[in-house]
Amino acid sequence: MPETDSAAPRNTPLAAVLGWPIAHSRSPRLHGHWLQRYGISGHYVPLPVMPEHLAEVLRAMPRMGFVGANVTIPHKESVLALADVVTDRAALIGAANTLIFRPDGKIHADNTDGYGFIANIRQMAPDWIPDLGPAAVIGAGGAARAVVASLLESGVPELRIANRTRIRAEQIKAEFGAKVVVYDWAQAGNMLEGALTVVNATSMGMAGKEALRVPLDALSPDALATDLVYTPLMTPFLVEAQARGCRVVDGLGMLLHQAAPGFERWFGRRPEVDEALRAAVLA
Ligand code: NAP
Numbered sequence: 001m002p003e004t005d006s007a008a009p010r011n012t013p014l015a016a017v018l019g020w021p022i023a024h025s026r027s028p029r030l031h032g033h034w035l036q037r038y039g040i041s042g043h044y045v046p047l048p049v050m051p052e053h054l055a056e057v058l059r060a061m062p063r064m065g066f067v068g069a070n071v072t073i074p075h076k077e078s079v080l081a082l083a084d085v086v087t088d089r090a091a092l093i094g095a096a097n098t099l100i101f102r103p104d105g106k107i108h109a110d111n112t113d114g115y116g117f118i119a120n121i122r123q124m125a126p127d128w129i130p131d132l133g134p135a136a137v138i139g140a141g142g143a144a145r146a147v148v149a150s151l152l153e154s155g156v157p158e159l160r161i162a163n164r165t166r167i168r169a170e171q172i173k174a175e176f177g178a179k180v181v182v183y184d185w186a187q188a189g190n191m192l193e194g195a196l197t198v199v200n201a202t203s204m205g206m207a208g209k210e211a212l213r214v215p216l217d218a219l220s221p222d223a224l225a226t227d228l229v230y231t232p233l234m235t236p237f238l239v240e241a242q243a244r245g246c247r248v249v250d251g252l253g254m255l256l257h258q259a260a261p262g263f264e265r266w267f268g269r270r271p272e273v274d275e276a277l278r279a280a281v282l283a
Contacts, residue, residue: 013042014065015266018057019072022046026281027070030259033280034271042267051075055082062101068266069099070259076142083109092175093145098262113143114150116258121197121226123257123273124249128224131155133196138188138214140168143228144201148176151197160195162188162214164202189215196220198241200227205235212237221245230255252278 017027023046031044047069049057054075061069071079076095080086083096084106090096096109121128135156137144140163151159159176162183163169173180183191192198198219204212206229216237219225225241230251238248256273264270271277 011065013040013067013266015042015044015068015070015262016047016061016066017044017070017072018047018049018054018075020048020050020074022048022072025072026255027072027259029283030256030277030281031263033277034263034269035267037276038267038269038271040267040269049075051078054078058082058099058107062105066101068101068262070097070262071099072097079109083107085109087111089114089149093142093149095142095145097258098265100262100265110261111146112258112261113146113254114153115261116254116256117147117226117228118150118154119257119260119273120251120253121224121249124253125224125247128197128247130197131157134158134160134194135197135199136160136162136191136195137199137201138212139163139199139201139203139228140165140172141201141203144199145172147199147201147228148172148180151199152176152179156197160191162191189218192216192220192223193218194220196223198223198225198246200225200229200235200237203229205229205237207231211235216240216244219244219246223247224249227251228254252281256281 017025028046035042079096085108087110090109090111093111096111098110098112100108135151159179160181161169162185164185169182173182223246225246226249227235227238228251229235233250242248
């Protein structure tokens with residue numbers, strides 16, 4: 001059978017978000033808003049998929065009319081081994097969040113979190129110039145890796161990083177190179193001195209969790225502070241940074257922007273990220 005026959009005929013395009021659990025995901029609302037706004041006859045559905053079923057589900061999806069998918073916790077790393085084509089940035093980050101099921105049956109995996117992170121800052125703080133000074137990243141989990149990759153690509157001259165589990169920050173330095181400087185978790189406050197971009201990439205400050213404990217005394221009012229956590233929108237970290245005179249950018253825009261490249265590839269239209277979308281996702 002020729003390879004081009006391996007996928008189902010493409011009538012109404014389907015896309016999904018795969019995770020375990022998945023009920024909390026805002027992606028269906030986000031993509032649903034765009035589908036409705038642009039009058040596209042597609043569907044985007046949440047699919048709860050247990051880790052041991054991921055390979056089987058991914059193999060079946062193209063035959064069911066799916067043109068692509070987002071993957072979230074706990075599949076972002078394991079999906080790399082199941083994809084046929086992995087972009088350089090997904091390989092560097094070690095995780096993918098966006099899959100395209102190509103007409104030839106191959107699965108293409110990309111990571112758009114770093115793109116979403118930078119696009120959000122550029123939209124909310126258009127005069128932000130990353131190469132003017134060091135960036136400081138608090139946290140070294142999966143999302144932090146995408147943030148580090150995108151900040152280095154944007155031209156930050158030095159990238160400081162501290163993580164509770166130091167070895168994860170050391171690993172990032174080993175993989176991302178000489179511009180990365182690792183600070184001890186107990187000294188994380190010190191790395192804020194002179195930093196012009198400061199990022200909370202931990203899950204601290206999320207509703208129901210403790211606030212980030214890093215002291216912000218050294219934070220300059222010239223710095224831009226941003227958080228990956230978006231529930232609440234104004235985390236304790238952003239509230240304090242704003243009180244110190246910093247410009248602050250919340251994490252919701254990263255979620256919205258990271259979704260745009262996938263939507264464009266699946267449904268054929270570059271979607272807009274604007275207030276109407278924010279309101280729809282927050283509703
Ligand atoms: P992850 O891989 O599990 O990493 C979690 C990070 O938080 C690690 O650095 C971890 O440190 C740190 N952390 C957790 N509990 C801590 C504590 N009690 N004290 C100090 N540090 C603690 O998660 P992730 O995927 O990177 O996600 C991180 C956050 O970003 C989550 O809140 C996630 O929802 C958010 N996120 C937002 C977007 C967006 O679009 N806005 C996209 C992706 C992720 P250790 O290494 O020491 O455990």
